[in-house]
Amino acid sequence: MISENLSDTILYFIELLLGGLTRGSIYALIALGYTMVYGIIELINFAHGEIYMLGAFTALIISGIMTMHGYAGMSVFFTAMLVAVLYSSAYGYTLEKIAYKPLRNAPRLSPLISAIGMSIFLQNYVMLAQTSDFMPFPSLLPEFECLALIDYMIGGPELIILITTVFVMICLTFLIKYTRIGKAMRATAQDKKMAMLVGIDINRMISATFVIGSALAAIAGVLIATHVGQINFYIGFIAGIKAFTAAVLGGIGSIPGAVLGGLILGLTESFATGYVSSDYEDVFAFALLVLILIVRPSGLIGRTEMQKV
Amino acid sequence: MNYIVKIFEILLIPVFFGGYAMADTINLGVAGAHSGDLASYGLPSVNAAELVVNDTNAKGGVLGKKVNIWAEDDACKPELATNTATRLISKGVHVVMGHICSGATKAALGIYKDMNIVTMSPSATNPDLTQSGNYPNFYRTIASDDAQARLEVNFALRTLNIKKIAVIHDKGDYGKGLAEYARKFIASSGIAKVVLYEGITPGAVDYSAVIRKIKRSRAGAVIFGGYHPEASKLVSGMRKKRMDTIFISDDGVKDDTFIKVAKKYAEGVYATGPKDVSTNPLTIKATADHKKKYGKDPGAFFLNAYSATQALLNAIEKAGTTQYEALKKALQNEFVETPLGKIRFDKNGDAEGVGFSMYQVKNGKYIEVKK
Numbered sequence: 129m130i131s132e133n134l135s136d137t138i139l140y141f142i143e144l145l146l147g148g149l150t151r152g153s154i155y156a157l158i159a160l161g162y163t164m165v166y167g168i169i170e171l172i173n174f175a176h177g178e179i180y181m182l183g184a185f186t187a188l189i190i191s192g193i194m195t196m197h198g199y200a201g202m203s204v205f206f207t208a209m210l211v212a213v214l215y216s217s218a219y220g221y222t223l224e225k226i227a228y229k230p231l232r233n234a235p236r237l238s239p240l241i242s243a244i245g246m247s248i249f250l251q252n253y254v255m256l257a258q259t260s261d262f263m264p265f266p267s268l269l270p271e272f273e274c275l276a277l278i279d280y281m282i283g284g285p286e287l288i289i290l291i292t293t294v295f296v297m298i299c300l301t302f303l304i305k306y307t308r309i310g311k312a313m314r315a316t317a318q319d320k321k322m323a324m325l326v327g328i329d330i331n332r333m334i335s336a337t338f339v340i341g342s343a344l345a346a347i348a349g350v351l352i353a354t355h356v357g358q359i360n361f362y363i364g365f366i367a368g369i370k371a372f373t374a375a376v377l378g379g380i381g382s383i384p385g386a387v388l389g390g391l392i393l394g395l396t397e398s399f400a401t402g403y404v405s406s407d408y409e410d411v412f413a414f415a416l417l418v419l420i421l422i423v424r425p426s427g428l429i430g431r432t433e434m435q436k437v
Numbered sequence: 438m439n440y441i442v443k444i445f446e447i448l449l450i451p452v453f454f455g456g457y458a459m460a461d462t463i464n465l466g467v468a469g470a471h472s473g474d475l476a477s478y479g480l481p482s483v484n485a486a487e488l489v490v491n492d493t494n495a496k497g498g499v500l501g502k503k504v505n506i507w508a509e510d511d512a513c514k515p516e517l518a519t520n521t522a523t524r525l526i527s528k529g530v531h532v533v534m535g536h537i538c539s540g541a542t543k544a545a546l547g548i549y550k551d552m553n554i555v556t557m558s559p560s561a562t563n564p565d566l567t568q569s570g571n572y573p574n575f576y577r578t579i580a581s582d583d584a585q586a587r588l589e590v591n592f593a594l595r596t597l598n599i600k601k602i603a604v605i606h607d608k609g610d611y612g613k614g615l616a617e618y619a620r621k622f623i624a625s626s627g628i629a630k631v632v633l634y635e636g637i638t639p640g641a642v643d644y645s646a647v648i649r650k651i652k653r654s655r656a657g658a659v660i661f662g663g664y665h666p667e668a669s670k671l672v673s674g675m676r677k678k679r680m681d682t683i684f685i686s687d688d689g690v691k692d693d694t695f696i697k698v699a700k701k702y703a704e705g706v707y708a709t710g711p712k713d714v715s716t717n718p719l720t721i722k723a724t725a726d727h728k729k730k731y732g733k734d735p736g737a738f739f740l741n742a743y744s745a746t747q748a749l750l751n752a753i754e755k756a757g758t759t760q761y762e763a764l765k766k767a768l769q770n771e772f773v774e775t776p777l778g779k780i781r782f783d784k785n786g787d788a789e790g791v792g793f794s795m796y797q798v799k800n801g802k803y804i805e806v807k808k
Binding site for chain 2: 148150262356358397399405407410
């Protein structure tokens, strides 16, 4: 009896852990966009959550069209994901060109207001162009047969979310650390003027940052939409706020920080719900944020701003 | 000083003498918000009363007497409602149809009670009005605020025989209010218990942690207070985790969007919703009459007011008198055909069979559950 209780407790813990990791991965994917943009131009891109929402909507449209033409299974998922990533990246690129580039030398508050404006614009644009209703999102990810025994703990879509996130993180780290473009991006982030002097096209680097961040947000949008099964024009707002919190928690500007922040936030929410009450889910998440910021004002892995005179 | 008193007396004379009702008529008071912000809730009840009274008078009235309407405005304000009540009583009304808002109704009820006047509201939904037992003269033709929770709990406990229930809400006024009532009813029933009581955040990325908690609580059913977006996320999450826990919810979920979004996972979900009366011939007639006379569609609580007026006049006719005890007895024993169905009242004063029914999703449609 005791051992049964014990294994029950452990199982419950594992379930909460996996649930928290799944949610945290989504936060991390979105948080990366915030943190990369902040790292390079010190702007909090409040329209980032909307890019996530646009990714989900694009995937919905593509998968709808493909299902109508008789395609099914993983091919729909991959095509929808690919188109969503391309489309959202284009949005991210355009967003930067329209809303932020003209304000690059303006006071820091101006691009921030511009970002909030773009966020409101994109939300309303999707609401008017698509619908204000909740739309059903098809389950593009299969439930694996081999998971049937443990799918009460972790289902196919959750596993795919985790694997995708890990894969994307590895690719991103590789890109930033070892490729030419990654090195150029890091140089731009450290010192724009100096980077320009050594021949780096900083406008291109900033655009690249927006494109990569938007692509990650679109991946997150498609993954969570197919997992949860519904979207509307407003989903980007809450996800965006949470991801922003995660980015700050981990130290805004730091890429491993965003991942760590996202995972910590997801796990905190999951355990707070599981062991205390979901009424206090947000209370715990934000209390943790406050605590960490008191102890480490620049976030968990945040760098202190030394380069500014 | 004397002059002023004199002037007041002169001013008051027409008020006191001008408005007295004739003794050989049945006087129906209609009280509610007829002006101000909430007039749109009150004015349809005046129209409803006029339509019913015109019909009745055309057929020879009640007990051979003509029925007269005395409409008085309370602007939905409790402090005005007491004056409204006094004015109606001074005009000699036998029964009152009103008031409209719960607060105003409560304020006026004490005065009617002292004068032994039966009062029937078409729209006051505060549960206390009938359940507290303080107002034996009060009746209503609308379901009280807790009616949905009561129906959900009764259905889970008596029809489905469930012993462990998880109550979940969305932290909103509507959802949480409902969940609070459900929790109270389950606790006081003594035959089942609430194993989990949680609020979830609307719009959160997913509800997997809450779903795992529901599973761990081994609840036989979930009673959810809230709207369809959260309900469909919860239901599909539960079904994906192969939980067959019964899901019971409210009219915020009894919406076709819920089925559209939750798709196959919506099957078997129960939800309470307003009774469909649109096919009742009396409803069709009442609405058509209103259109003919006033040139537009009736407003809020029109059918409730129409039914209340019918119930009151029917009770006087059946009782053969306007005397208080006889009226009460008639209201509780005599059925009357109204647009809301064939109704009579329980001992608290709530109309039996008015309000909500239980629906279940079957083959992608909400079907009323017949007992």
